[in-house]
Amino acid sequence: MIGDYFRLAVDSIRHRQLRSWLTILGIVIGISLVVTMISLGEGMKGAVSQQLSRFGPDTLVVFPGKEANLFSGFFGGLHLEDDDVDVVKNTKGVDIAFPVLIKTIRIEFGDKDKQTLLHGLPSKESEKFLKDFQGWELADGRWFRDKSNEIVIGFKLAKEGFKEDDKGKEIRLNQKVEIDGEKFTVVGIIASLGEREHDFAGYISLDKLRDIIGSSEKEVTNIDIKAAPGVDPNEVAERIKKNLKRSRDAEDFAVLTSERMGNIAGNIIAVIEVVLLGLAVIALVVGGIGIMNTMYTGVLERTKEIGVMKAIGARNRDIGLIFLMEAGIIGLVGGSIGLAIGVSIAKIVEFIAHQNGLSLLSAYINIWLILFGLGFSFVIGCIAGILPAMQASKLKPVDALRYE
């Protein structure tokens, strides 16, 4: 019997194609947004946790600026100094600590040039730290030496950085690039890390970078730290905080453990997700109202038909079920199409992200997401259909038959 009602409902939807498709479109937009958001949101979380797992649990970073407002530290001219590095190094429980200076500088290669993030690092500590605790590997060559004109570059910078429309060349080992008129030999290429920032960056010794920018100050962008084995990184962070506060005479810095960074990133993603999901849900509610509107119009239009069906033996609940099913099917069809579009959008975003070096981001699609999309759209259709269906089922046969 349910199958018969299903067929009756489908017949009536097909009979009013234009209106049905317009109504379905409303749900398509809502569901495709929801699916895209969930798929990419989960993908982003996955990418972050993958990055953090490479980062290592006993890693800490000191940034200038307050933790609650890190951006003001980056853009507000605050910075750390070599003295701070010494304070950190002398803190109990710190295994490795070294300064990192990051500047955007133009690198020239052949007849091309490119604005690049250049990291200035002390050779020995950074090599140990990055290779042993951050999972970095060299695809080719070796790490740079201190005070030498040597540079190590990211995988993508070497492959694509100076290529444009197949013109230009790949950078190979032992070729020379020019930075601020000074020649640097490429001694190493880092294997892909799957994130744009580091794959497109260059790495030279800290002293050389300071020479190039002509800075007499002992400016430092951030301090990378590894806690000693067996020590709680949170405790180390507390100690560093206390010592730095005493030496700097102000709390204008933040000490972040990898766990803490994960939380911050997670929170940012969560906020973005909630906002976008909120928008998607609004779209869905609008879609649901569209269904309701269509169903009410349908009830009015088919009043006589309802009267006839009642005359030939349809009970109130039969009529109600037919209309409810019609609304549910509209929702379900919209959901199926929306699901397909949403998954496609997520996949396209993933593809574009990979093209641009964000190889960690992958659209998250599994059977539960698909079932959720379909189920959710069906439920929305049914909820939107409840009131119209009730109105239809409660029509008096005599009044309905008389309706023209």
Added chain:
Amino acid sequence: MFIDSVCGMEIKNKKFHSSHDKRNYYFCSTKCKLKFEKESVRSREKVVIEFYNVWKVYELGNARITAVKGANLEISKGEFLSIQGPSGSGKSTFLHLIGCLDLPTKGSIFLDRKDISMLSESELAQIRGRKIGFVFQQFNLINTLNALENVMLPMIFQGKVIEERRKRAVELLDVVGLKDRMYHKPKELSGGQMQRVAIARALANDPDVILADEPTGNLDSSTGHSVMNVLVNLNKKFGKTIIVVTHDPYIAKYAKRKVNILDGQIAHDHQFMKRFIW
């Protein structure tokens, strides 16, 4: 105040009365009383529909309209009955009451000896589906369904399985001569064909009573007569009780018994005449 159950006239005194089935009946004259007594034993055995002092009052805003005033009526199995009356006489209300589409304000309506005024809306719907077949002036087929599906529709609501529904619908379309038009939508059929599909649909659940409301109202006269012949056939061959509501005296001629309605009351021949003679 009482109502003559033969002619439907209002009676002020209880001069003529008779009892049947533990119930007292009052009459306007000996003629009606004798008619009742002669017919009652024989006809009551196979009464399908009985109206007992049925009143129907509509309230439209502040106005109260009494559409049926204490009607008494018995319809036996296998009768071919026409209900006639001028517009506004309460004809449609009668039709709705007979068809269990509406319930009386006062009084009882018995369908197969069962008082329908006690039934819930969904029980009424089931009874309509099983015992009464409707044929409407505007055919009222479902436009989205083809002829076969239209005929199968009443059986869906009785929970019959698809094979049974299909077999029966094909049979019925054969009976009304439209087997070759099974897969046509109503729009692709002529008026006469649509009405015959509607008759087939009315027969779907093999009801005792076919209730036709101006069945020829939207047809030209020759098509109208051929549709009426289908109904006559059903009456003769299958013994169906046919009730036709019409204002067309030519159509009413097909009926073996005529019921005239005036101002919400049933007027049998002698009463009806009397009103005009007065």
